[in-house]
Amino acid sequence: MDPTTTSPSMLARTFTKILRFGRASTISGHEGMESSKDDRPHKLKFSKSLEGYSSVLSEPHYGKGKEEQQQQQKLSNDKETMESLLSNLFARISAIKAAYAQLQFAQSPYDPDSIQSADQAVVTELRNLSELKHIYINNQYDIHPLIDSKSPLDAQVQEQRNLLKTYKITTRKLDSDLNFKESTILSLQAELLELDNQNKSLKAKLQPGRCSMSSLDDLHLSGLNSNHFLTVLQCAVKSIRSFVKLMVQEMEAARWDLDAAAAAIHPAVVLWKPEHRIFAFESYICQKIFSDFHHCDYSLSSLKDRTNWNQQQFFDEFVKLKSLKTKQVLDGKVAAASGLWNFCRAKYLRLVHQTMEVAFFGGLNHRSLVISGRGFPDSEFFLVFAEMARRVWLLHCMFFSFGMEMEASIFQVRRGCRLSEVYMENVVVGGAGVQPAVGFTVVPGFKLGKKVIQSKVYPLGGS
Known part of the structure; x- marks a missing residue:
């Protein structure tokens, strides 16, 4: 049998079968010997002293008990070693998960120091995990020389701590994603409101006969x-x-x-x-x-x-x-x-x-x-x-x-001034004459800081 595929439990079951088979053979041998002798009834004579039988009665039983104890002790040691190996294995895996979760969390927002630290932790735990693998393959169950090897109970505690750390990092990641989505929602709502106001403004231009100030419903002084x-x-x-x-x-x-x-x-x-x-x-x-x-x-x-x-x-x-x-x-x-x-x-x-x-x-x-x-x-x-x-x-x-800081003002254009596309809008479409002079102001213009709202003027040239 390949020693690499033998487990402590298989050894125990094989050894038990051998013991049962041995006992059965001994009993059958004695029965054969008894049947070959004279079937006449006879009396069993006891010695006055058991000293002569002491060695016969005790030595075989004494040897068998010692062997069983040694086997049981070996099985118990192998079981403890295997439990320690598995416990440390699970602890290493949970540590890798926690380090990887930290690595993902550090990428958004980008944190180079946290990324480097988490990456080093992942590499270290993978190296320890590789050593555990070689121990199992080579049937060398003594893991105590490993760095940071722990008893089964300590390894289980460490595993739970790593899992808790993973959950905390995941929670922080989810909270960060939630905050980002909430800010995105607020940004989209503001964009939707702006687009809605633009649509209302375009609608007012497309329907000049109607005028609505509904686009100013949510207006604030700061905006x-x-x-x-x-x-x-x-x-x-x-x-x-x-x-x-x-x-x-x-x-x-x-x-x-x-x-x-x-x-x-x-x-x-x-x-x-x-x-x-x-x-x-x-x-x-x-x-x-x-x-x-x-x-x-x-x-x-x-x-x-x-x-x-x-x-x-x-x-x-x-x-x-x-x-x-x-x-x-x-x-x-x-x-x-x-x-x-x-x-x-x-x-x-x-x-x-x-x-x-x-x-x-x-x-x-x-x-x-x-x-x-x-x-x-x-x-x-x-x-x-x-x-x-x-x-x-x-x-x-x-x-x-x-x-006052806006320097807002209202203005109208005097008669005779030449038309200016910056400050004036000619109310006569297709007027005859090149750059006619202003006849009178129809609607005054306004100036809000650097923004000029054109006045509407009637030209002297007419059309």
């Missing part, structure tokens, strides 16, 4: 930029055009001469097309509604306390009024607390002339109610005006939310 201001400005300009359109309809219904009205606004500028009269009326409304825009209090005595406001207060008011409906603007309890109520009153009295109101409504009932301070007229004309005033007021609040 305020010129694009947000541009969104509010576009909504304000759309509301101005809606009011101008309604005003022109009222003028036509009152049989006003629209050409004469447009010429009265800008007498030095000739409109080359009848449909260009709308630019003159739009210019008139912008001049009135944006007058004193660059003052914190809009140059209104009732808003003097706003001169001491900081940018956070202006931004808070913008957030509070952004989602209000036109009906709420006319509610004194809501609008008066923000100054919007006084702004509506002052701008209506300056923008809507008495002659215009009498022509439109046959009297001064609207004006009288506004002056009294008891409320506002419940008419379509005033509701459209109030929505325009609300959006311009929101633009004013955002303008001062940028703070």
